[in-house]
Amino acid sequence: MNTQLKIAGQSSELLGLGSILIGSLPATLMTGEAPDRYTVEAVFTRKTDRDEVAAIQGSATRAYLSAHGYSTVELRVADRRLEIANTNLEELRDGLAARIAERLADISIGITAAREVAAHRFEDASQREQVRAAAVAALAGSVSFARRPPADVSDDDARIEDWFEEGGSLRPWNVEDGWKTG
The missing domain is CATH 3.30.70 (Alpha-Beta Plaits)
Structure with a gap:
């Protein structure tokens, strides 16, 4: 630049x-009385x-x-x-x-x-x-206040079930059966 x-x-x-x-000089310059x-x-x-x-x-x-x-x-x-x-x-x-x-x-x-x-x-x-x-304006512009579609519950349930099936984790309390292990 x-x-x-x-x-x-x-x-x-x-x-x-x-x-x-x-005019600002002493008037006596170049005389015997000059400072x-x-x-x-x-x-x-x-x-x-x-x-x-x-x-x-x-x-x-x-x-x-x-x-x-x-x-x-x-x-x-x-x-x-x-x-x-x-x-x-x-x-x-x-x-x-x-x-x-x-x-x-x-x-x-x-x-x-x-x-x-x-x-x-x-x-x-x-x-x-x-x-x-x-950059702040672009970031602020990327924010959306629109509702997102609901998540597919079956996907979450399947992932939770996989985690329980990996072994050792306790299942939630079941009143009829007591604690169940996977």
């Missing part, structure tokens, strides 16, 4: 960042979903950034923007931006893969349920 599933609310485009919001570190806001290439936001702001992303030398950097999602705190434009240019882009792509790929697996499991479970429901 080579079916492509469209999962509601999911974009096939990897999550990324487009540009920095210049060493500040928050830089960047615009996402598409709207994030709940799972992506949780992953971006989660401990795995913090660990990823720390492992690559950015232990003080913090990421927060604010609507269609990513707030990158405790950084600066030079640090972003020199490698942090690439690490963030890599992490966002990994998050998108991981979430998409998990959703596809879940969708396939749901589809398989749905198909199994349809087969089961059809």
Whole structure:
């Protein structure tokens, strides 16, 4: 089965960042009063979903950034923007931006893969349920509430007589003769 599933609310485009919001930068940049570190806001290439936001702001992303030398950097999602705190434009240019882009792509790929697996499991479970429901309906349809013709009593009597004649069994009590053995 080579079916492509469209999962509601999911974009096939990897999550990324487009540009920095210049207006959000400190007004004192490139002056003697410029801060060493500040928050830089960047615009996402598409709207994030709940799972992506949780992953971006989660401990795995913090660990990823720390492992690559950015232990003080913090990421927060604010609507269609990513707030990158405790950084600066030079640090972003020199490698942090690439690490963030890599992490966002990994998050998108991981979430998409998990959703596809879940969708396939749901589809398989749905198909199994349809087969089961059809089998139940067929079994229920095979039940008949029609009366059966009465059994031939002579056949039952003959089988009982054969059993008694095989030896050793006691016949039912007979008032006149007492117990009879066969």
